[in-house]
Amino acid sequence: MSELLLSLRDLACGYRGQQIVQQLNLHLNAGDIGCLLGPSGCGKTTTLRAIAGFEPVQQGEIQLGGAVISRAGFTLAPEKRRIGMVFQDYALFPHLSVADNVAFGIRQHPQRERITAELLDLVKLGAHARRYPHELSGGQQQRVALARALAPQPQLLLLDEPFSNLDGELRRRLSHEVRDILKARGTSAILVTHDQEEAFAVSDHVGVFKDGHLEQWDTPYNLYHEPLTPFVASFIGQGYFIRGQLLGPDAVQTELGPIRGNRAYTWPTGSAVDVLLRPDDIVHAPDSTLQARIVGKTFLGAATLYRLQLPTGTQLESIFPSHVDHPPGALVGIRVAADHLVVFAAQGSVAAHLEFGDSGVRRTPGAPA
Numbered sequence: 541m542s543e544l545l546l547s548l549r550d551l552a553c554g555y556r557g558q559q560i561v562q563q564l565n566l567h568l569n570a571g572d573i574g575c576l577l578g579p580s581g582c583g584k585t586t587t588l589r590a591i592a593g594f595e596p597v598q599q600g601e602i603q604l605g606g607a608v609i610s611r612a613g614f615t616l617a618p619e620k621r622r623i624g625m626v627f628q629d630y631a632l633f634p635h636l637s638v639a640d641n642v643a644f645g646i647r648q649h650p651q652r653e654r655i656t657a658e659l660l661d662l663v664k665l666g667a668h669a670r671r672y673p674h675e676l677s678g679g680q681q682q683r684v685a686l687a688r689a690l691a692p693q694p695q696l697l698l699l700d701e702p703f704s705n706l707d708g709e710l711r712r713r714l715s716h717e718v719r720d721i722l723k724a725r726g727t728s729a730i731l732v733t734h735d736q737e738e739a740f741a742v743s744d745h746v747g748v749f750k751d752g753h754l755e756q757w758d759t760p761y762n763l764y765h766e767p768l769t770p771f772v773a774s775f776i777g778q779g780y781f782i783r784g785q786l787l788g789p790d791a792v793q794t795e796l797g798p799i800r801g802n803r804a805y806t807w808p809t810g811s812a813v814d815v816l817l818r819p820d821d822i823v824h825a826p827d828s829t830l831q832a833r834i835v836g837k838t839f840l841g842a843a844t845l846y847r848l849q850l851p852t853g854t855q856l857e858s859i860f861p862s863h864v865d866h867p868p869g870a871l872v873g874i875r876v877a878a879d880h881l882v883v884f885a886a887q888g889s890v891a892a893h894l895e896f897g898d899s900g901v902r903r904t905p906g907a908p909a
């Protein structure tokens with residue numbers, strides 16, 4: 541059982557009395573990588589700056605390793621927190637060599653040369669120790685920044701959009717590499733990004749933010765398969781909502797027939813609901829009587845994403861293996877293969893008996909936590 545490293549309790553923070561982030565609660569265990577994910581302006585960087593100690597908190601508190609480092613009226617100075625930072629723009633010292641950049645935070649350390657050499661090897665820049673930042677590529681500069689941040693052995697590393705200045709393939713490769721490096725050293729980290737693919741590739745837990753509120757803090761698997769709010773359901777992954785009617789706690793009648801899942805809902809039978817269907821929930825079934833027309837098609841390589849239209853006009857997406865090739869306009873047989881039933885109260889029909897804050901969702905015992 542890992543121990544708790546970082547906790548944010550009922551946190552509110554912002555600028556000059558204006559609250560940007562409110563009622564934020566999250567916990568990170570030692571050795572874990574967490575991620576703050578959300579659209580632009582939702583408060584991710586503000587939260588990261590509060591954890592780093594660059595911004596005071598307005599309410600609640602932040603604890604690191606069991607000690608309070610921020611609460612209203614008290615902010616432990618950033619340099620007194622054992623927290624390292626990696627920024628989007630690398631922020632290397634241009635007049636220092638790669639090795640001197642990495643050694644910057646451990647100048648007084650008797651072993652600084654050995655530690656610097658080890659870290660440069662770790663980030664695969666051993667051969668570039670004497671170069672200067674402007675002689676390196678963007679990806680190499682970000683590796684130097686990572687080595688520099690790791691040198692003082694921080695308890696926690698904060699990474700603010702660390703890959704967003706890099707493109708495509710390099711971005712993907714470096715994000716995997718950074719995860720491997722952090723895991724190999726057992727370094728705990730919080731990453732800020734607005735890129736879901738990056739969040740999932742790097743993190744153990746991801747927090748989805750909307751307008752300064754954390755909507756869900758969970759594993760990538762649960763965010764995808766068991767989103768707790770319609771916003772998380774639509775922000776994470778692809779999918780369509782179709783209208784349905786509750787047949788019982790764990791079954792919904794829809795135009796695709798009854799759909800059953802592994803969660804129980806507390807709304808009364810007959811309630812109008814919206815059912816989330818992901819592309820992997822709809823599978824190709826040539827003999828099915830359930831037919832849909834292909835209205836869009838995107839070849840993805842190993843698979844093809846089809847946009848389908850039901851006779852009522854409802855649209856869905858479905859992933860078929862790419863050797864199952866159908867032209868746009870064709871009718872195809874489909875079957876629902878969703879074992880995670882994700883349902884939200886249909887707009888305007890929220891059951892009146894629900895307490896405020898109750899999403900109406902109960903996890904079935906035995907379902908992934």
Ligand SMILES: Nc1ncnc2c1ncn2[C@@H]1O[C@H](COP(=O)(O)OP(=O)(O)OP(=O)(O)O)[C@@H](O)[C@H]1O
Binds near residue numbers: 555560579582583734
């Ligand atoms: N120094 C500041 N003073 C006043 N308001 C600020 C300041 N910095 C950010 N804000 C505001 O706080 C809100 C949240 O900003 P924040 O940078 O935390 O968002 P973000 O989720 O990190 O977005 P992005 O992905 O675009 O960086 C925004 O409305 C922004 O305009």
